[in-house]
Amino acid sequence: MLNKLFDWVDERLDVTPLWADIADHEVPEHVNPAHHFSAFVYCFGGLTFFIVVIQVLSGMFLTMYYVPDIINAWNSVFYLQNEVxxxxxxxxxxxxxxxLVIVMMFLHTLRVFFQGAYKKPRELNWIVGVLIFFVMLALGLTGYLLPWDMKALFATKVTIQIIEATPLLGPYLKTLIAGHPEIVGAQTLTRFFAIHVFFLPAALFGLLAAHFIMIRRQGISGPL
Structure with a gap:
């Protein structure tokens, strides 16, 4: 059945060359755990991407039930948790x-740093990877408020106070993120939801695409 579907698509879009390029791509021997036990450290990047996929799929499911307003946010999470x-x-x-995705990204970053994989010609990919790290941190930060419980509310207030302490731009950033210069309320929740679901994922997908393209062009870095 799958072969017939592939043949049907291939006849119309000629995807065989693209699939062959992906499937037949050789992996260096030093990243094969069967040959080198230390090759397991090269799995951190792939495991991170696997967790990101799980986050995206589970997040899509959660948005089907979540209501991003201060009246129904907590109730929608409670319903999802106990009734769905x-x-x-x-x-x-x-x-x-x-x-877990932050832990895996941290381990992946350590591997890249201590093996010198950030050096020429991979400097740009290192920068992209650091940007991905910051995007993932921002996703965790914006998602923390969404259940709209007391812990999330007070944690967000502290975060906004830290943002406000930014030199020169602090008050403007606070108003931009919180939606109100003084109150953490409905506007804050709506903006955090929009940033968490639309803006940051769009940035993440773009950065991941650039990251994978450069890895494919430059190859996997050598051993220490």
């Missing part, structure tokens, strides 16, 4: 995945 089939599992995956 598998809702508790999917939310748990998204919750713990948000922490």
């Amino acid at each position: 089939a598998f809702g508790q599992i999917v939310r748990g995956m998204h919750h713990w995945g948000a922490s």
Whole structure:
């Protein structure tokens, strides 16, 4: 069945050369765990991407039930957690995945740094990777407010106070993010939701595409 579907698509779009280029791409011997135990450190990047995929899919499921306003936000999370089939599992995956993806990105960054993989000709890819790291941190920060419970509310107030302390631009950034110069309320929740669901994922997908293209062009860095 899958072969027939592939043949049908290939006849119209000629995807065989593209698929062959991806599937037949050789992986260097030093990243094969069967040959070198130390090659496991090269798995951190792939594991990070795998968790990102889980975050995206689980997040899509959560947005089907989440209501981004201060009246219904907490109630919608409670309903998802206790009434929706598998809702508790999917939310748990998204919750713990948000922490795990940061840990895996940190390990991946350490591997790249200590093996000197950020040096020429991979300087630009290192910069893109650091930007991805900051985007993931911002995703965790904006998602923290969305349940609209007391812990999330006070944590967001502290975050906004830190942003306000930015020299020169602090008050403007605070108003831009919070939606109000003094109150963390409905505008703040709506903006955090929009940033978390639309703006940051768009930036993440663009940066990931650039990251993978450069890895494919430059190849995987050599061993230490």
